[in-house]
Amino acid sequence: MSAGEAGEPSVAGGAGKAASGGGGSGGAENAGAAGVPEEGGMGGAVPGMGGVGADAGAAGMVAMVEPPRPPTAPLLTLSPLPAVPADTTNAYADNALARALGQKLFFDKRYSGVLKQASDLGALGEAGKVACFSCHSSSTMADNRSVPNNVTLGTDFHTRSAPPLVNSSYYVWTNWAGRFSAQWELPIAVAENPITMNSTRLTLAHFIFDHYKTEYEAIFGAMEPAIGTDAARFPASGKPKAATTDADGVWELMAAGDRTIVNRIGANYGKALQAYMRQLVSGNAPFDQWVAGTDHAVSAAAKRGAELFAGKARCLSCHNGPDFTDNQFHNLGVPQSGAHVPATDDGRFKDAVSLLASPINSGTAFSDDIATGRLLGLTTPMPLSTKAQFRTSSLRNIALTAPYMHAGQLSTLSDVVAFYNAGGGAPATGTVKDPLLFPLSLSASEQTDLVAFLNTLTGTSVSAALLVDTSGQ
Numbered sequence: 001m002s003a004g005e006a007g008e009p010s011v012a013g014g015a016g017k018a019a020s021g022g023g024g025s026g027g028a029e030n031a032g033a034a035g036v037p038e039e040g041g042m043g044g045a046v047p048g049m050g051g052v053g054a055d056a057g058a059a060g061m062v063a064m065v066e067p068p069r070p071p072t073a074p075l076l077t078l079s080p081l082p083a084v085p086a087d088t089t090n091a092y093a094d095n096a097l098a099r100a101l102g103q104k105l106f107f108d109k110r111y112s113g114v115l116k117q118a119s120d121l122g123a124l125g126e127a128g129k130v131a132c133f134s135c136h137s138s139s140t141m142a143d144n145r146s147v148p149n150n151v152t153l154g155t156d157f158h159t160r161s162a163p164p165l166v167n168s169s170y171y172v173w174t175n176w177a178g179r180f181s182a183q184w185e186l187p188i189a190v191a192e193n194p195i196t197m198n199s200t201r202l203t204l205a206h207f208i209f210d211h212y213k214t215e216y217e218a219i220f221g222a223m224e225p226a227i228g229t230d231a232a233r234f235p236a237s238g239k240p241k242a243a244t245t246d247a248d249g250v251w252e253l254m255a256a257g258d259r260t261i262v263n264r265i266g267a268n269y270g271k272a273l274q275a276y277m278r279q280l281v282s283g284n285a286p287f288d289q290w291v292a293g294t295d296h297a298v299s300a301a302a303k304r305g306a307e308l309f310a311g312k313a314r315c316l317s318c319h320n321g322p323d324f325t326d327n328q329f330h331n332l333g334v335p336q337s338g339a340h341v342p343a344t345d346d347g348r349f350k351d352a353v354s355l356l357a358s359p360i361n362s363g364t365a366f367s368d369d370i371a372t373g374r375l376l377g378l379t380t381p382m383p384l385s386t387k388a389q390f391r392t393s394s395l396r397n398i399a400l401t402a403p404y405m406h407a408g409q410l411s412t413l414s415d416v417v418a419f420y421n422a423g424g425g426a427p428a429t430g431t432v433k434d435p436l437l438f439p440l441s442l443s444a445s446e447q448t449d450l451v452a453f454l455n456t457l458t459g460t461s462v463s464a465a466l467l468v469d470t471s472g473q
Ligand code: HEC
Pocket: 106, 130, 131, 132, 133, 134, 135, 136, 152, 153, 154, 155, 158, 160, 161, 162, 163, 164, 165, 168, 171, 173, 174, 175, 176, 177, 179, 183, 186, 187, 188, 190, 191, 195, 196, 197, 273, 277
């Protein structure tokens, strides 16, 4: 989905490639420059500059090499990208065997349910056609497959766009509106969701028993043998009923202890997938190289854009820290527009309630640390002020992940900057726009500079070995 950015300045990308070719030595060589005061740098780089006074002609200045321009203090808080933070709710988060099993499961589509829409994935009614990778397949593991290019299409049209998985382990909350409090909570929900993979947790448990029992047991311990032999205790398929008012189904009729056995397999499936995803990291972007002292890693326009980002454009009030997010939720008034986009999306207001109600979250017995306090402060219902709030996105690799916002409403980075320049959108009825947004009065060239800066946030590619389908399906 990077085609939309084809018209954007590509200075930054080019500089990035050149700079990364130099590797660590370039950074080390230039590391001293960051500490040199700007005037000293100018004097050193351009002999005779010391004599430049008020009477020096403008033409003479233009002909000279740009003087080094180190980043100002606020920008230093955005780099470098540290290691992925620990997650004590998953005891297998950095386990090598769990990583390997997670990678297999990520590419495996055999346990997915029937397609409710015909698409490039298969014909209507076909099963076994959707893997995690189907919707997280671009270089950043966002969606570059779905047509049209906004909300993601799996077994059915999703209501939102699949975000990149590269660097997603840095987030405190998972999903656009924080539906999950740990990454491992997500996969079982996604496997069962009728619009993503449309499977069931019993299907999944049998699938892992039949195809990955050895790998699973080496990590998580023995599987219940009756899963393979006793179809009365462990029916072939079944999941919790959609509404409490629905009649009990196969799942509700199972013994409580057997449901727990299946739920634990679902949670462990998530823990293996999280272990895999935690390796998907991308840092050392041209911006990081500039902060580390390589002055030429980014263009002059990008440097001006960076200062606007932290200054006049106020982006830093939400996009802060080395992953460019405050990990908070805000209502920007992004319109619910576009093909297959629902008329309303309550965002945090709805998703936090689903999180609290989930029997598989970081505060339940399936978590390896129930004392993180992550769920404290969430309530049912959530305050009305959380309506239409979404999580502040990371901006790393942002040039690669068009279209933008939770339902791909904005096509290009220029569109995003214009959106903020106007002070955001009109909030949906009954919702309140974040007071941190207001018209910015950025000139056309300032907006171009801001986009040039955003284009310097493209980091290293993830290891090709992590993108190999190891499932053997
Ligand atoms: C139908 C396409 C589809 C499939 C299949 C799919 N995803 Fe996603 N994924 C999405 C969408 C859409 C979102 C955003 C959902 C939301 O915010 O409500 C998402 C969000 C995520 C996130 C959250 C990232 C963040 O920024 O917090 C993770 C992690 C993730 N998916 C992992 C997976 C894994 C693991 C699988 C396989 C078990 C999977 N996905 C299968 C479409 C898909």
